[in-house]
Amino acid sequence: MASPADADVVSWDVDGTLYDLRRARRGMLLAGLRGLVWRPGPWRTVRDHLRLARFQREMLAVRTGGGALAARADRAELVALEERWYGPGIRRAGLRRAVAARIEAYARAGVRQVVVSDWEADWKLALLGLGGAFERVLVGERLGFIKPAPELFLLVARELGVAPSRILHIGDRDDRDGVAARAAGCRVEIVPADP
Numbered sequence: 001m002a003s004p005a006d007a008d009v010v011s012w013d014v015d016g017t018l019y020d021l022r023r024a025r026r027g028m029l030l031a032g033l034r035g036l037v038w039r040p041g042p043w044r045t046v047r048d049h050l051r052l053a054r055f056q057r058e059m060l061a062v063r064t065g066g067g068a069l070a071a072r073a074d075r076a077e078l079v080a081l082e083e084r085w086y087g088p089g090i091r092r093a094g095l096r097r098a099v100a101a102r103i104e105a106y107a108r109a110g111v112r113q114v115v116v117s118d119w120e121a122d123w124k125l126a127l128l129g130l131g132g133a134f135e136r137v138l139v140g141e142r143l144g145f146i147k148p149a150p151e152l153f154l155l156v157a158r159e160l161g162v163a164p165s166r167i168l169h170i171g172d173r174d175d176r177d178g179v180a181a182r183a184a185g186c187r188v189e190i191v192p193a194d195p
Contacts, residue, residue: 007187008162010106011116012099012134013171014124017191019093021172027089035085048081059118059146063176067149069141079120087127095128099191103133114138116156116169118146118176136160147176153184 012018035045055078062069072078106113113133115121118140125131138156145152157164164185171177174190181188 006166007111007168008166009112009114009160009168011114011138011156011167011169011181011186012103013169013173013177014115014117014121015119016172016193017170017177018095018099018124018128018130019090020096020193021093022193023093024086024089027092028086029089030092031085031088048085052078052081052085062146063148067140067146067152067180069144069146071144072141075120075141079123082119083123087123090124091127095130103130107133112160114156114160116140116152118152147171147173148179148183150180150183153181153186157184157186 015021032045032049035048036042040048059069103113112135115125115134115137117124117137120139120141121137122131125133125137136159138159140146140149140152143152143155145155153164153167153169157167160167165187167181167186168189169177169181169186170189170191171181172191172193174188178188178190
């Protein structure tokens, strides 16, 4: 476990870091199955999931291309679909206990903590009981870059008024969180899939 002793800010990734993606996926699967047999019904459930899958493929291409992201006119609609279909899984997974303990310990120690997420995160933080727990929620899609683009962390450092070397970023994927944060000059800690 890295220490924030020589960092001014600890930044947290959300998906896969604050909650376990495997547990969340099981909850998402159950929500999808309920949608097929109950509400909103098979047609809308399949249509929604195909739209989300298409968005994920498009974002994988953006990541592969370096992470520069153009604004999307349909993003509000996609966030609503994410809340509907991913929300039950995130709620079911809940906040990881080890992560919760660290967030609380850093808060008691007066360490500045922010979220640096590729995607809209306020609704996820609320489901995890972390609404208002962080100084700022910085969202890559609003800033124009997603991980592995180091520009995301350079913009975050500028927004926070600190040098990148004074940020400790905690994430779950070295190929995204690690690559982007290190390239920008931040310190990085990668948490295991199930800490």
